Amino acid sequence: MKLSVFSTGLALLLQLAAAVPTPTSDELVERANVVKRATITDAADSGYASTNGGTTGGNGGSTTTVSTLAQFTAAVTDDTTARIIIVSGTITGAQQVRVGSNKSLIGLPGAKLVGIGLFVWKQTNVIIRNIISQDVLAANGDGIGIQKSTNVWVDHCELYSDLTHDKDYYDGLIDITHASEWVTISNCYLHDHWKASLVGHSDNNAAEDTGHLHVTYHNNYWNNIGSRTPSLRYGTGHVYNSYFANMNTGIDTRDGAEILVQSNVFSNCTEPLAALYSDATGYANAIDNDFGDGTNTAPVGNMTATSVPYTYTLLGYANVKAAVVGTSGATLSI
Ligand SMILES: *[C@@H]1O[C@H](CO)[C@@H](O)[C@H](O)[C@H]1NC(C)=O
Ligand SMILES: *[C@@H]1O[C@H](CO)[C@@H](O)[C@H](O)[C@H]1NC(C)=O
Ligand SMILES: *[C@@H]1O[C@H](CO)[C@@H](O)[C@H](O)[C@H]1NC(C)=O
Numbered sequence: 303m304k305l306s307v308f309s310t311g312l313a314l315l316l317q318l319a320a321a322v323p324t325p326t327s328d329e330l331v332e333r334a335n336v337v338k339r340a341t342i343t344d345a346a347d348s349g350y351a352s353t354n355g356g357t358t359g360g361n362g363g364s365t366t367t368v369s370t371l372a373q374f375t376a377a378v379t380d381d382t383t384a385r386i387i388i389v390s391g392t393i394t395g396a397q398q399v400r401v402g403s404n405k406s407l408i409g410l411p412g413a414k415l416v417g418i419g420l421f422v423w424k425q426t427n428v429i430i431r432n433i434i435s436q437d438v439l440a441a442n443g444d445g446i447g448i449q450k451s452t453n454v455w456v457d458h459c460e461l462y463s464d465l466t467h468d469k470d471y472y473d474g475l476i477d478i479t480h481a482s483e484w485v486t487i488s489n490c491y492l493h494d495h496w497k498a499s500l501v502g503h504s505d506n507n508a509a510e511d512t513g514h515l516h517v518t519y520h521n522n523y524w525n526n527i528g529s530r531t532p533s534l535r536y537g538t539g540h541v542y543n544s545y546f547a548n549m550n551t552g553i554d555t556r557d558g559a560e561i562l563v564q565s566n567v568f569s570n571c572t573e574p575l576a577a578l579y580s581d582a583t584g585y586a587n588a589i590d591n592d593f594g595d596g597t598n599t600a601p602v603g604n605m606t607a608t609s610v611p612y613t614y615t616l617l618g619y620a621n622v623k624a625a626v627v628g629t630s631g632a633t634l635s636i
Pocket of ligand 1: 382383384403404425426427
């Protein structure tokens with residue numbers, strides 16, 4: 303199938319922008335909403351997941367389509383055999399499912415996991431793409447939990463629960479802990495949840511986490527969240543091209559974390575970027591962001607626009623909302 307990934311679209315958009323008069327916001331929305339096609343063998347093409355040898359998931363392995371919990375659990379199981387798992391329809395459960403190394407979990411349009419926590423533990427080379435995850439109870443872990451693992455790419459996923467239950471009824475949407483490395487969270491729609499994304503779980507985990515937890519978040523849409531978009535301890539974060547709406551606290555930098563925050567828009571976020579809740583502060587460098595009514599209070603750190611070891615395209619904050627709202631989430635045509 304012909305590949306037409308988001309970055310290609312962006313490059314095209316930039317070329318168009320150079321050749322024609324400045325597009326109106328309607329035109330930008332229209333272009334951004336052109337359906338993105340993807341192939342089941344795509345490798346991570348952005349952020350830290352594209353480093354350290356890259357993230358290819360199950361590329362090269364067999365392809366299997368699953369539509370029941372038993373089929374799904376058997377296919378993603380924690381062996382290291384390369385496998386592409388195509389998820390079809392809605393699969394409902396109440397458990398945590400281990401995902402093994404060298405796996406790609408790809409949702410067909412509308413594919414949804416309800417109540418099933420994905421757990422990537424001591425694994426490497428995992429892709430989770432175009433999947434909707436809903437209502438994972440805390441007892442079954444996070445929507446996606448990544449621990450002691452490397453090279454994980456979560457792309458074009460939608461994760462949510464609700465804010466009507468107590469904030470500990472569900473855990474995180476995507477939590478990345480225990481010295482995990484080289485993770486990219488891109489083009490996701492994360493919404494209606496208290497504690498969205500925790501990177502580094504404890505102020506007492508310096509020995510394990512220091513020097514690890516390199517995570518990129520880009521082109522994501524975060525809406526109606528309590529906190530942690532993300533919260534980052536010890537690690538190195540890069541957050542760009544994202545739209546954040548309706549939250550109490552947003553990006554939280556703690557325990558010496560260094561974050562580069564570029565080309566984002568925050569709307570109705572009380573504390574969009576701050577160092578909160580830990581005795582030891584973290585740091586953040588903010589470039590070209592619109593903080594709305596909120597204020598950036600994070601101490602300035604040492605990341606610059608050239609600190610990251612990969613190339614990336616900034617939209618410019620004025621173009622972020624139009625490019626991200628409506629296209630983030632499980633919107634790929636597979
Ligand atoms: C899968 O992952 C392991 C590491 O856990 C790696 O050593 C191995 O080469 C990979 N296998 C395939 C088939 O890609
Ligand atoms: C602003 O965000 C808060 C959540 O932090 C929400 O309760 C409130 O309804 C939002 N206000 C508007 C005008 O959307
Ligand atoms: C940035 O600061 C962190 C501590 O906050 C330190 O570990 C790192 O080496 C520094 N990097 C550079 C390039 O100065």
